[in-house]
Amino acid sequence: MEKDRNSFIFRFLSTLFVILAINFFLPRMMPGDPFSTTSADEVGEEIIVMTEEQRLYYMKYYGLDRPLYEQFSKYMKNLITGDLGRSIYYKMPVRDVIWLHLPWTMLIVMGATAISTISGVVLGTVSAKNRKKGSDRVIMTGMIAFAEIPSFLLGLILLLIFSVYFRLFPLAGAVTPFANYNGPAEQAWDILYHAFLPVLTLSLSQLTGVYLLTRNTLITVTTKDYIRTARAKGMGEKTVWVRHALRNALLPVVTRTGFMIGIMMGGVVLVESVFSYPGIGMTLRSAVINRDYPLIQGILLVIAVSILICNMLVDKIYGKLDPRVRI
Amino acid sequence: MSLLKINDLRCHYLTDVATVKAVNGISFKIEEGEILGIVGESGSGKTTVALGIMGLLPENTAISGEIFYRDELISSLPESEIDKFRWKDIAIVFQNSLEVLNPVMKVGVQVTEPMIKHLDINPENARSKCEDLFRTVGLDPEWMDSYPHQLSGGMRQRVLLAMALSCDPKLLLLDEVTSALDAFTRKEIRDLLVELQKKNGYTMLMISHDITFISSVASRIAVMYSGRVVETGPVRDILVSPRHPYTRGLVHSTPDIFVYKDLWGIPGDVPTGDEFKGCPFSTRCTQKIDICKKASPVLTPTGGGREIACHRGGIADILVARNLNFSYRLPNRKYLHAVNNVSLEVTEGEVLAIVGQTGSGKSTLAHILANVIRPESGEVLFMGGNVSEEHYGSRFNGIQIVFQDPFSSTSNRFTVLDAVKEPLYINKIGSNEDRLQMVKNVLELVRLPSSDNFLRKYCGELSGGQRQRVALARAMVMEPKLLIADEITSALDVSTSANVLRLLKGLQNKRGFAMIYISHDLSLTLKIADRIAVMDSGKIVEVGNSHDVMLSPSDEYTKKLVGSRIGLCCHTHQAV
Numbered sequence: 001m002e003k004d005r006n007s008f009i010f011r012f013l014s015t016l017f018v019i020l021a022i023n024f025f026l027p028r029m030m031p032g033d034p035f036s037t038t039s040a041d042e043v044g045e046e047i048i049v050m051t052e053e054q055r056l057y058y059m060k061y062y063g064l065d066r067p068l069y070e071q072f073s074k075y076m077k078n079l080i081t082g083d084l085g086r087s088i089y090y091k092m093p094v095r096d097v098i099w100l101h102l103p104w105t106m107l108i109v110m111g112a113t114a115i116s117t118i119s120g121v122v123l124g125t126v127s128a129k130n131r132k133k134g135s136d137r138v139i140m141t142g143m144i145a146f147a148e149i150p151s152f153l154l155g156l157i158l159l160l161i162f163s164v165y166f167r168l169f170p171l172a173g174a175v176t177p178f179a180n181y182n183g184p185a186e187q188a189w190d191i192l193y194h195a196f197l198p199v200l201t202l203s204l205s206q207l208t209g210v211y212l213l214t215r216n217t218l219i220t221v222t223t224k225d226y227i228r229t230a231r232a233k234g235m236g237e238k239t240v241w242v243r244h245a246l247r248n249a250l251l252p253v254v255t256r257t258g259f260m261i262g263i264m265m266g267g268v269v270l271v272e273s274v275f276s277y278p279g280i281g282m283t284l285r286s287a288v289i290n291r292d293y294p295l296i297q298g299i300l301l302v303i304a305v306s307i308l309i310c311n312m313l314v315d316k317i318y319g320k321l322d323p324r325v326r327i
Numbered sequence: 328m329s330l331l332k333i334n335d336l337r338c339h340y341l342t343d344v345a346t347v348k349a350v351n352g353i354s355f356k357i358e359e360g361e362i363l364g365i366v367g368e369s370g371s372g373k374t375t376v377a378l379g380i381m382g383l384l385p386e387n388t389a390i391s392g393e394i395f396y397r398d399e400l401i402s403s404l405p406e407s408e409i410d411k412f413r414w415k416d417i418a419i420v421f422q423n424s425l426e427v428l429n430p431v432m433k434v435g436v437q438v439t440e441p442m443i444k445h446l447d448i449n450p451e452n453a454r455s456k457c458e459d460l461f462r463t464v465g466l467d468p469e470w471m472d473s474y475p476h477q478l479s480g481g482m483r484q485r486v487l488l489a490m491a492l493s494c495d496p497k498l499l500l501l502d503e504v505t506s507a508l509d510a511f512t513r514k515e516i517r518d519l520l521v522e523l524q525k526k527n528g529y530t531m532l533m534i535s536h537d538i539t540f541i542s543s544v545a546s547r548i549a550v551m552y553s554g555r556v557v558e559t560g561p562v563r564d565i566l567v568s569p570r571h572p573y574t575r576g577l578v579h580s581t582p583d584i585f586v587y588k589d590l591w592g593i594p595g596d597v598p599t600g601d602e603f604k605g606c607p608f609s610t611r612c613t614q615k616i617d618i619c620k621k622a623s624p625v626l627t628p629t630g631g632g633r634e635i636a637c638h639r640g641g642i643a644d645i646l647v648a649r650n651l652n653f654s655y656r657l658p659n660r661k662y663l664h665a666v667n668n669v670s671l672e673v674t675e676g677e678v679l680a681i682v683g684q685t686g687s688g689k690s691t692l693a694h695i696l697a698n699v700i701r702p703e704s705g706e707v708l709f710m711g712g713n714v715s716e717e718h719y720g721s722r723f724n725g726i727q728i729v730f731q732d733p734f735s736s737t738s739n740r741f742t743v744l745d746a747v748k749e750p751l752y753i754n755k756i757g758s759n760e761d762r763l764q765m766v767k768n769v770l771e772l773v774r775l776p777s778s779d780n781f782l783r784k785y786c787g788e789l790s791g792g793q794r795q796r797v798a799l800a801r802a803m804v805m806e807p808k809l810l811i812a813d814e815i816t817s818a819l820d821v822s823t824s825a826n827v828l829r830l831l832k833g834l835q836n837k838r839g840f841a842m843i844y845i846s847h848d849l850s851l852t853l854k855i856a857d858r859i860a861v862m863d864s865g866k867i868v869e870v871g872n873s874h875d876v877m878l879s880p881s882d883e884y885t886k887k888l889v890g891s892r893i894g895l896c897c898h899t900h901q902a903v
Contacts, residue, residue: 226429229421232381233441233490234413237406244429251431322431323474 012308019304020079024072027288027296062088064293075297084301085294089287094298098280102302104174105272105279108195109264112202117257120207124214125246131219139211147208151267155201155274162197169197172276198275205267206260213256217249224248251322258314262307328398329356330498330530331380331417336392336402338375338384349375351554351607352392354626357498362524362531364545364562366538366577368593372554373534377500380532381419382409396498415445418496422503423484428475435471438490445494460489464519481512488519501533505540513540520544538581542566547632550574553607556626560633567872570633570641572676573608579857594837606638613676613839614643645809645841646673646696646726651705653691665691666702667865673809673841678832680844680852680873682888683862689845690731692862693813696843697728709809720805721754727802731814733794737801739787743770746786747800769804773797773830792823799831810835811843816851828855849888853877861885 059065063074078085084094123143127136149157162168170176174194181187221227222245230244272281280299287295319325338350350372357363365373378384380394382401394402401412421427428437438460439453448456458468464485475483484504491499501520505513521544523529535541541548542562549559550571558571569575576593595611606612609619618638626636635641653666665688673679681689694700696707698714707714709726719725730736737746747766751757757765767777773796775781786794795815802810812831816824832855835842846852852859852873859876861869861884869882880886 225421225424225427228378228383229427230429232383232413232419232421233444234410234415235440235444236410239444244432247431248429324430324476 012312015308016305019308020076020301021072023297023300023304024075025068026300027291027293028068030288030291062086084298087287087292087295087298089290089292089295094294097283097295098298098302101278101280101283104195104277105265105268105281107191108198108202108271108277108279109261109268111195111199112206112264113257113261115199116203116206116210116260117253119203120210121214121246121250121253123207124211125218125241127211127215128218128222129241136215140215143208143211146204151201151205152270152274154204155198155271158197158201159274170194174278194277198271198277201271201274202264202268205271206264209260210253210256214249214253217252218245221245221249251318254318254321255314258310261310265303265306329395330359330361330397331357331532332393332395333376333380334393334395336376336379336394337390338372338379339389340385341387341389346389348554350379353551353554353556354392355549355556355559357530357532359497359530360528361547362533362545364533364535364541364548365551366535366541366548367551368536368577370553371551373536373551374502375554376551377419377502377532377534380417380500381413382406414441414491414494414496416496417498417500418491418494419500419502420484420487420491420504423480423487423507425476427487428483430475432474433472434475434478434486438471438486438493441490442493457489457493460492461485463492463523464489465515481508481515484508484512484516488516492523497530499529499531501531501535503535503537504533506535506537517543538566538577550577555607555623555636556634557608557636558634559626560631564631564633570629570635571608571637572612572614572642575642575677575857576611594839606636613841614639614645642674642676644672645675645710646843647708648672648696649705649708651692651695651702651707653688653695653700653702655691664865666695669705669865669867671860671867671870673843676839676841677857678835678842678844678855680846680856680859681862681867682846682849682852682859684847684888687862688865689847689862690813693728693811693843693845697726697811699728721750723756723806724808725805726809726811727805727807728811728813729795729798729802729815732818733791733798734818736798737786737794739785741786742782743775743784743786743789743797744782746797747804750801750805765804766800769800772803772834773800775800790823791819792827795819795823795827796830799827799834803834806838807840809841809843811845813845814847817846817848824851831855849877861888 056065063071066074075085082095084098086092087094087097090097123139127139130136146154159171163171170193174191175187176190176194179190181190226248227240227244230240235244268279269281269284271277272279273285276282280302284296284299286292287299333356334354335352336350336354337348337352340347340349353372353376355363365376367373375384379390379402382404384390390402392402393400396412396416401409404412428434435454435457438457439450442448442453442456443450446453454471457471461468461471466482466485466489470478470482470486475486478486484507488504504520505516508516517540520531524531524544531544533541533545538548542565545562547559548562548565549556550565550573551557552573558565558569558574565574566578569578573593580592593611605620605622606615606624609615612619616638622638624636624638626634628634629641649670651666651669652664654662654664657663667688669688669692671679681692683689691700695702696714698707698718698720701715709717709719712719714726720727741749744763744766747769748762751762751765756762766782770777770781775793775796786797789797795818799815815831816827819827828851831842834840835855844852844856856873858870859873860867861876861880861882863884869876869880869885876885877889880889
């Protein structure tokens with residue numbers, strides 16, 4: 001047990017180190033640097049075109065003129081003390097920038113995870129029970145059609161239909177600007193109202209995967225001997241499906257949900273951009289455009305660590321659900 | 328009122344490719360307190376019957392026929408109605424496999440689950456009842472909190488048994504409960520079942536390919552073949568005198584029954600394709616006649632509680648000898664009664680061994696049966712015709728004999744080709760090319776080279792083993808229905824004789840001819856014989872299944888013969 005825990009921690013740390021290294025070197029391998037921006041991102045944005053002298057000054061100021069290995073060891077040292085560095089673009093600590101935007105991302109990623117998992121499992125079960133009948137065919141066809149649309153395109157379509165054409169939902173942002181709320185209920189409503197379309201987009205992009213996995217696993221599981229045993233015991237269809245079939249079929253779905261959060265943390269960059277949703281995805285985009293190395297590193301680190309944590313959690317939960325993998 | 332009655336049950340699996348007639352019109356009854364065993368090889372439809380009774384057949388199954396439980400028709404009930412009978416009235420012990428129990432549920436929960444549902448008791452009571460059940464089947468109740476993968480195969484089988492007993496069912500179905508278990512566990516489960524039956528009087532339907540296991544528990548046996556019942560009857564009768572060729576094949580390939588015999592399965596396969604209308608066993612049967620290919624026989628009673636489905640009324644006699652007598656005149660003008668009032672039958676496809684010491688009259692008897700010499704009185708009938716009139720030796724599918732000494736039975740001056748071709752030549756069968764081809768085929772059959780070089784060899788150049796095979800080939804070229812082998816291995820050394828004997832038995836098994844094997848060597852005989860006739864001073868003193876004769880000889884002479892074998896001494900000699 002002790003040994004297992006040690007190797008577990010070792011694996012976690014070594015994976016983390018590799019991610020940190022990639023995190024550090026990748027932005028620096030991109031052409032350009034934080035101080036040579038020459039074009040504006042949005043119309044009306046003021047940009048400062050620096051002289052070569054100014055550029056060198058700032059490079060020195062942020063320590064970017066030092067050799068790479070020196071920068072890397074400094075970066076690692078700071079990390080251990082919890083210091084993620086200062087954002088060059090926002091001119092404030094990276095930690096604070098992330099702290100400002102991460103909750104929004106968490107909100108829509110978690111929301112989408114919950115919605116896509118629950119509805120995927122429900123639809124998958126309905127489909128599996130009515131296998132090769134009308135309802136299964138209809139759901140299946142619809143799902144596969146959705147799966148082929150990339151999430152940012154789906155987001156654009158939803159935005160055009162619901163926000164631009166029907167004006168049912170906001171075009172951008174996570175909250176109504178300068179709003180005065182009468183109590184927390186109204187504030188929560190406003191947040192949900194803004195999060196609705198991004199969550200829907202993300203959910204739809206993941207739904208087909210969960211649905212297909214649930215449906216196909218259930219179909220496989222229902223051919224197993226223990227389902228026949230449960231039927232023979234006269235347990236009734238409902239117990240057979242819920243207690244015996246679904247419980248076993250959900251095992252791979254749990255694993256998938258863990259991976260799904262990781263995939264969504266990456267995919268959220270595009271979705272947030274489409275809806276101008278102020279999460280870390282949007283922040284990452286601007287950080288890349290501005291070559292804001294510390295911020296890029298910080299955000300990628302947060303994404304990587306959250307994926308790692310999700311995987312660890314999945315391992316733990318899976319062990320709870322499936323006695324066969326318990327040690 | 329029978330506890331369970333099945334009328335003309337048919338279960339056909341409809342797949343995209345073909346229809347599999349897993350169960351094709353079977354009917355039987357089980358009375359209360361009775362144990363019926365269904366045996367048959369894998370794929371014969373045994374498990375389908377069990378699943379059919381439980382209403383557990385997959386959706387793509389076309390089911391017809393009726394299943395009555397205590398006069399209530401349960402075969403046409405909807406799923407929700409069948410649930411009332413399941414487990415409380417009819418429970419099944421499945422064959423142990425890794426996934427027969429839910430892998431993510433504790434076994435205790437899986438055993439208590441049906442009790443809570445059907446017996447209307449609370450979880451605590453169910454749990455304590457489960458503990459009792461675990462003790463009954465010989466498991467420590469501690470195991471209730473473990474998962475299926477943590478148990479051994481034998482323990483899982485016990486859990487399955489406890490689970491089936493949980494709601495005190497009236498009828499217990501047992502599907503291959505011991506086939507995946509080792510000998511010790513198998514014995515324990517068997518004893519447990521017998522004990523349970525004695526104590527609680529369960530009515531059981533046992534399904535297994537293991538005829539030994541079935542016969543040690545069941546009172547009646549039904550033999551299934553290709554979705555049909557081919558023979559039923561009391562256990563002892565079926566084992567001792569199987570009447571259907573398939574039952575005989577099954578019994579004969581069971582090592583627990585024929586302890587000494589070499590294992591030979593039933594050759595051939597079950598016919599596939601749904602257009603086959605004849606008897607399903609006809610493709611493997613050694614006694615098929617025209618009707619067997621056209622119509623399927625029905626199960627008909629033959630008395631003594633036995634029923635059989637065979638157009639020929641069961642295993643037919645191929646040769647019947649009645650009251651044969653033959654004497655030699657000795658130089659001192661006395662007569663030696665070599666064959667003294669001998670009667671015997673040889674059935675289709677069987678190997679009958681005639682054993683006895685030298686001078687007991689075995690060879691004389693063989694020569695009479697093959698019509699080499701004529702008896703003074705009595706008659707020999709082969710497939711209904713008289714041997715002395717019909718010249719079965721010069722026909723295809725007749726009687727052929729292979730003699731003891733290959734050096735005198737094949738001429739030194741004949742080439743192999745001439746020696747084997749001789750019967751064809753004498754009887755003017757086929758053109759020269761045909762004969763050559765037949766000779767080549769039969770040489771391959773006895774595993775001799777069929778090259779021109781070998782065909783041109785003189786028999787005098789061959790070794791003893793090769794020459795005996797040439798003699799065998801000469802008999803086989805006439806494709807006999809009955810082969811009489813008279814001491815064919817006694818002139819050969821141990822290894823050669825083993826080879827010839829295995830070859831002979833292999834040919835017999837493959838071609839399905841009947842054989843009379845004459846020998847003085849009891850050990851060798853036991854390897855191939857189905858039945859043994861013991862001869863002494865011209866009389867047959869004992870006939871019976873080879874294992875019965877060997878293990879429990881009843882005649883004094885047989886006892887002597889069995890006792891006279893020189894056993895190999897394996898114990899160490901103790902120094903005095």
